[in-house]
Amino acid sequence: MxxxxxxxxxxxxxxxxxxxxxxxxxxxxxxxxxxxxxxxxxxxxxxxxxxxxxxxxxxxxxxxxxxxxxxxxxxxxxxxxxxxxVGMVFQFFNLLDDLTVADNVVLPARLAGMGRAEADRRAAELLESLGIDRHARVHPGRLSGGERQRVAVARALMNRxxxxxxxxxxxxxxxxxxxxxxxxxxxxxxxxxxxxxxxxxxxxxxxxxxxxxxxxxxxxxxxxxxxxxxxxxxx
The missing domain is CATH 3.40.50.300 (P-loop containing nucleotide triphosphate hydrolases)
Structure with a gap:
């Protein structure tokens, strides 16, 4: 069991x-x-x-x-x-507005010690699978609420x-x-x-x-x- x-x-x-x-x-x-x-x-x-x-x-x-x-x-x-x-998704996204979408998603992996190249690959995969890869270099403040929550989900899933x-x-x-x-x-x-x-x-x-x-x-x-x-x- x-x-x-x-x-x-x-x-x-x-x-x-x-x-x-x-x-x-x-x-x-x-x-x-x-x-x-x-x-x-x-x-x-x-x-x-x-x-x-x-x-x-x-x-x-x-x-x-x-x-x-x-x-x-x-x-x-x-x-x-x-x-x-544990990955966590919050009501108000908790994204860092001075970072791009990609950098927000990469952050947990970088804090966990993952190499930059590997982290970038993982983030790109997540953003593509969640349908927001076109926003990778955009800052979160330019996105809709639904798009920002997708970024938050990608970040939460970063470390599997x-x-x-x-x-x-x-x-x-x-x-x-x-x-x-x-x-x-x-x-x-x-x-x-x-x-x-x-x-x-x-x-x-x-x-x-x-x-x-x-x-x-x-x-x-x-x-x-x-x-x-x-x-x-x-x-």
Missing amino acids: TTPMIELREVSRRYDDGPPALRHVSLTVRSGEAVAVLGPSGSGKSTLLNLLAGLDRPDTGTVTVAGVRVDELGETGAALHRRNR PALLLADEPTGALDTAAGQDVSGLLADLNAEGQTVVVVTHDLALARSCTSRTVRIADGRITEDVPSRNLAPETAR
Whole structure:
């Protein structure tokens, strides 16, 4: 039996004196799955993403990604975890406007020690496969929102991560661009990429994932095939 890509066991996280952001959450995601984490603001879904990325640690419980106990990593180990195992896509792209598209995409590989020629080849392949190679020498500020999100996806895939995390990836896009990015995530998953999409958008969950986990008040309240989501699930 293959090792799960993600395994959380009895994970809880509380900030200061507020209510727990996560309460005894257990979750398993298989390699190659596309899973949406659905919930309103404050439900705990962003905390879950931060724990998977090693940006935060649980108060109790264990977080394992690609066979590695992320909750046991120190600051350097967590940074290497994000560099080598996890690709991240954000709502507002987080691209560097003073760099070209190609240089934005190359950056993670260069930080990981990849040679310039090899990194350039990898970036060119990604930009071509994502249909934005014609923008390689353009600065991100000249691109549409959908194009910038494609650049962000290319950057996230640069180091061939085992896990792709997408945090509200269509939240800053219009409907057409959002559907474009949703289709891109579905295509990546069809090619074998494990994807976790954190969102409050029911339509996004249905369109690019096969399974949806709903979180409310820090607890998992529903874990169903995305095609079975009822409209009230989005509330």
